[in-house]
Amino acid sequence: LSINPGHASLSKDKPCKRLVLHLHDVLLNGTANEAEATSAVVANQTALGAYKFGKFVVFDDPVTADESLASPPVARAQGFYFYDMKTDYNAWFAFTLVFNSTRHTGTISIMGADLMMMDTRDLSVVGGTGDFFMARGVATVSTEAASLYYFRVKMEVKLYECH
Amino acid sequence: LSINPGHASLSKDKPCKRLVLHLHDVLLNGTANEAEATSAVVANQTALGAYKFGKFVVFDDPVTADESLASPPVARAQGFYFYDMKTDYNAWFAFTLVFNSTRHTGTISIMGADLMMMDTRDLSVVGGTGDFFMARGVATVSTEAASLYYFRVKMEVKLYECH
Amino acid sequence: LSINPGHASLSKDKPCKRLVLHLHDVLLNGTANEAEATSAVVANQTALGAYKFGKFVVFDDPVTADESLASPPVARAQGFYFYDMKTDYNAWFAFTLVFNSTRHTGTISIMGADLMMMDTRDLSVVGGTGDFFMARGVATVSTEAASLYYFRVKMEVKLYECH
Numbered sequence: 013l014s015i016n017p018g019h020a021s022l023s024k025d026k027p028c029k030r031l032v033l034h035l036h037d038v039l040l041n042g043t044a045n046e047a048e049a050t051s052a053v054v055a056n057q058t059a060l061g062a063y064k065f066g067k068f069v070v071f072d073d074p075v076t077a078d079e080s081l082a083s084p085p086v087a088r089a090q091g092f093y094f095y096d097m098k099t100d101y102n103a104w105f106a107f108t109l110v111f112n113s114t115r116h117t118g119t120i121s122i123m124g125a126d127l128m129m130m131d132t133r134d135l136s137v138v139g140g141t142g143d144f145f146m147a148r149g150v151a152t153v154s155t156e157a158a159s160l161y162y163f164r165v166k167m168e169v170k171l172y173e174c175h
Numbered sequence: 176l177s178i179n180p181g182h183a184s185l186s187k188d189k190p191c192k193r194l195v196l197h198l199h200d201v202l203l204n205g206t207a208n209e210a211e212a213t214s215a216v217v218a219n220q221t222a223l224g225a226y227k228f229g230k231f232v233v234f235d236d237p238v239t240a241d242e243s244l245a246s247p248p249v250a251r252a253q254g255f256y257f258y259d260m261k262t263d264y265n266a267w268f269a270f271t272l273v274f275n276s277t278r279h280t281g282t283i284s285i286m287g288a289d290l291m292m293m294d295t296r297d298l299s300v301v302g303g304t305g306d307f308f309m310a311r312g313v314a315t316v317s318t319e320a321a322s323l324y325y326f327r328v329k330m331e332v333k334l335y336e337c338h
Numbered sequence: 339l340s341i342n343p344g345h346a347s348l349s350k351d352k353p354c355k356r357l358v359l360h361l362h363d364v365l366l367n368g369t370a371n372e373a374e375a376t377s378a379v380v381a382n383q384t385a386l387g388a389y390k391f392g393k394f395v396v397f398d399d400p401v402t403a404d405e406s407l408a409s410p411p412v413a414r415a416q417g418f419y420f421y422d423m424k425t426d427y428n429a430w431f432a433f434t435l436v437f438n439s440t441r442h443t444g445t446i447s448i449m450g451a452d453l454m455m456m457d458t459r460d461l462s463v464v465g466g467t468g469d470f471f472m473a474r475g476v477a478t479v480s481t482e483a484a485s486l487y488y489f490r491v492k493m494e495v496k497l498y499e500c501h
Contacts, residue, residue: 013414020245022338040386054392054420055231058215060203066217066233068381070392070430072422090422090430090451094217096235096253104233104271105252108430108451121450121462124284124302125253125271136284136302136393139450139462141476146348158307172309172338175348175498185472187500218394221378223366229380229396257380259398267416267434269398287447287465288416289436299447299465313467335472335501336414 027170035089036081037073039161049161050074054092060096061163068094075109079164081139081157087111093126101128105135108167111143118142120169122151137171148173190312190333196272198252199244200236202324212324213237217255224261224300231257238272242319242327248259250274256289264291268298272332281305283332300334311336350397353475353496361415364398364405365487375487376400380418387424394420401435403489405482413437419452427454431461434497437469444468445494446495463497474499 015033051071058066070092074085077163091107106123124135132154140147149171159166203212214234221229233255237248254270269286282305287298295317303310312334320327366375377397385390396418400411417433432449443469450461458480466473475497483490 014272033272040384043385046386049386050424052386052392054384054394055217057204058203058217058233060209060212060215065235067301068217068392070384070422072391072421072424072428088313090428092420092430094233094255094424096233098213098235102235102253104255105434105439106269106413106449108449110451110453112310118462119451121464123269123271123286123449124304125273125282127273134304136282136304138284138301138464139474141462142462143449145350145476146474148302148309150308187471194497203424207479217381221366221380222369222379223372223375231380231396257396257418259374259396261398265398265416267418285468286432286434286449288436288445290436297343297445297467299445299467301447301464311472313471315375 022172024150024170027172028174029144029147029149029171031167031169032077032085033167033169034076034079034156035073035165035167036113037069037071037163039069040083045161055094057095063097063101064095064098065098066094066096071107074168077096078144078165081164086113086115091122102126103128116143118144120144120147120171122169124151126153128155137169140171144171146169146173146175185335186315187333190335191337192310192312192334194249194330194331194332196240196265196332197242198236198238198328198330199318199327200232200234201244202232204324208324218257220258226260226262226264227258228261229257229259231255234270240332243293244327249276249278254285265289266291279306281307283307283310283334287314287334289316291318297310300332303334307334309336309338310334345373348498350476350496351499353380354500355470355473355475355495355497357493357495358403359413359493359495360405360482361399361491361493362402363395363489364407364491365457371487381420383421389423389425389427390421391424392420392422394418397433401493405492407490412439416499417448427457428452429454442469444470446470446473446497448495450477452479454481463495470497472499472501473497
């Protein structure tokens with residue numbers, strides 16, 4: 013008997029676990045919103061293009077089960093993003109979802125390109141710990157709201173390896 | 176019947192998918208090469224050592240099937256690298272290959288140490304989406320050209336998990 | 339015969355490989371410790387909170403088999419961390435363990451949240467090369483020493499995929 017795990021079939025429609033979450037990012041704007049802010053610019057945009065190329069933001073964002081920023085967070089998203097395109101808005105993310113509730117304990121780490129011109133884009137779930145021990149999968153992201161110092165994205169986290 | 180996936184054997188010589196690509200990085204040099212530039216310095220080198228320790232670059236680099244920068248890109252490589260050694264040139268990379276063509280759609284995310292003193296070095300493919308759904312593997316990198324504001328690396332992307 | 343690798347059972351208590359390591363970080367402090375320093379600040383802390391939010395450090399840290407900084411390194415840890423909490427010290431790490439000895443050759447890449455208020459915290463092993471080809475697992479980290487320009491963490495690297 014020989015099983016080749018490298019060719020095992022996984023169905024995209026059938027994750028072993030699925031979470032729908034909303035991430036809220038409130039960017040520090042001087043002293044105007046210091047109480048609410050959950051992220052801050054660590055390095056300014058460069059001179060390349062007109063779309064904030066290189067602007068680098070660190071965040072510790074609340075993650076809620078519904079769309080309201082006022083809802084109790086079910087997780088925190090800790091990580092960073094930066095803009096990385098000359099000709100349009102585009103970004104790259106790496107972050108960890110940190111769960112610490114009666115429902116879930118553990119982490120899910122995510123990274124990938126955030127192709128902002130697409131309605132939905134897929135990032136990779138590259139690891140997990142605790143309740144999400146050894147998880148892998150895909151996080152499908154779509155922007156629900158965006159203004160100068162706030163954005164909200166919907167994240168559908170689909171795990172295809174559950175242990 | 177019990178199969179332990181943790182000890183499954185995979186042959187390094189037999190990836191389930193293999194891509195040979197060339198990544199071109201053109202670093203912004205003031206206004207001299209703004210039209211061609213595909214990357215920019217986000218944080219300057221620190222005072223540690225004489226090998227640009229800490230210099231941090233964000234990129235959106237064209238990736239071609241042959242060695243020519245003028246060839247139509249088959250993908251973009253979006254991410255960052257930084258120098259990280261006191262005593263020699265050495266770097267660390269994290270990026271996502273973004274494919275959007277008739278041939279391939281999807282992403283491959285890669286990270287790892289770029290041990291520049293070695294002729295070839297292996298980075299890890301940590302995730303994939305779209306045509307590369309749930310991919311994992313190794314990206315073997317070698318420098319083909321390097322000057323002050325341009326480098327080209329060959330990447331042999333070998334996937335050992337294909338779904 | 340159908341095997342669903344997505345639900346394969348892995349026991350947290352039975353990694354296929356386990357390494358206990360100690361990572362030493364000596365942060366550059368002007369010219370005072372340039373000879374010993376193994377890391378440097380690339381971006382300063384922001385104005386968000388009082389816990390160094392956004393302070394970004396690149397490192398090439400020695401990794402030893404025992405607790406002594408003077409011991410011969412068994413690996414280097416190359417990567418970065420940054421602080422990312424308004425209300426307490428908290429960090430996020432991404433780095434690659436680079437082994438190059440008679441005992442081990444290859445790399446292990448790790449990322450995740452470093453929840454500093456916890457005695458131990460789990461990061462994800464997201465990839466490996468060489469002797470650690472296609473590895474995945476968990477790195478459990480605990481702080482052993484911390485002062486203004488030095489810290490040491492114990493890392494228990496547990497791999498659950500060994501090929």
